[in-house]
Amino acid sequence: MNDLHAIVTDLAAGFVLGALTPDEERLVREHLASCPEPHAEFAELGGVIPYLAEAVEQIEPPASLRDRIMAAAAADLAARSTAAPSRPEAARPEPDAGPQRSGGVTPFPTAAQRAERARRRSPLTRVASLAAVLAIVALGAWNVTLQRDLEATRGYERGLSAVLDVAARPGSQTAILTPQSGAGPTGLAAVGPDGSVAIVMRGLAPTAGSEVYEAWVIGGDGTPVPIGGFSVGSAGTATFTADRTPATAGVTLVLTREPRPGALTPTMPIISLGTTPSS
């Protein structure tokens, strides 16, 4: 029995009770991982620990904790599936990837960019999108609640039910709207089978004067079609609905900020965008 072996044995009780410093703990782990000798004392002493946990008065956590955890996990899942490049459009142009598009004329986002977005929408991504919906629903409500801004909370919740009403129809599809890079306004959109669109957003900068946020649909031909505008108050939340738009499966929904209503071509930059699944 060498010295280290004896030292680690001496640390066994502290280890199983979690009473070691991180350095001591690391020492124990590393030794146990490589030591050819059995260290039966760890199992012997450690077997008691679950009893200690059992002795604690049992308390139920608040119900909201589950929502927080599930929302965070859903967001984590969504991030995981799209994690690789943070700015894929700029970093990895893939001209040949994805379904053929009929050469869009507008550079807004380019066909290659949209194809890239579509390509990345693997079945896994689609599952993740569902998760992201949950995440946005829960996290959004949660964050807004944290701000204790009743107006924003109510507005966001109303908007969510409007979107979920559309999303719940058979044949409808959802899209997560996010900024092209970094932090910014995010939201959830649903596109009904009849072309109806509902969008709820939060984190938008308030509009001033005649300014509006304009929603655009970009279909297979790459041309952005305006479907309506809305203004935003200090709460930063907004709900937008429109009927009989050209929106279908596989379209990209884009928000821009326009100096006045009725814009026919979008003013860059894109505030937030998302794509519905292509089938």
Next chain:
Amino acid sequence: MSDTGDPRPSAPVAPEDADRAVLARVSAGELHALDELYERYRTMAYSIAYRITADETLAEDVVQEAFLGAWRNAGRYIEGRGSVKTWFLSIVHHRAVDAVRRRRPTTELPEREDLPPQALTLPDIWPEVAGRLDRDEVHAALARISDVQREAIELAYFSGLTQQEIAERTGTPLGTVKSRMRLGLLALRRTLVGEDGRGFGREEPRWADR
């Protein structure tokens, strides 16, 4: 959802096996499985976190971190080195202890690596015991060990003190603290488990009633 129609197994499944199945699905990124894990262990996790932190908000954060840790690192659980329950319990305990140590201004401890422990039970199995004993029996066993042993164990496990801190707090030599923890645990083991270390209730599975 494809997994709402899971046929329920007709025969009772040992909780250890069911846990492993759930954890495998968690590892594959199934949110529904995480929800199941949460259902199983939310009370245990929150209770121990609250006992250690004595703070509702902190306890919630600890439980959230622990479940997210399990969510992201379910693959680090190593079958055969202890039950999922013990593994998860050790994650919760670590997080809770970290939280109270961080809160204590006097402690100058480096951050632990931000990962849940490998199945903490290296290199042997910690027999699965919890749930097979009445809480009163555990309290009775705790009441039977010596006061100084109980104090050392409680300061370590529930107050998050290091053994060195326990020595300082109680004015006791470090070697004595180590002995008290060790002898206290062994005494508990004798009372709760039996002299030979066998008989963790495996002969009498109580999971059939779940």
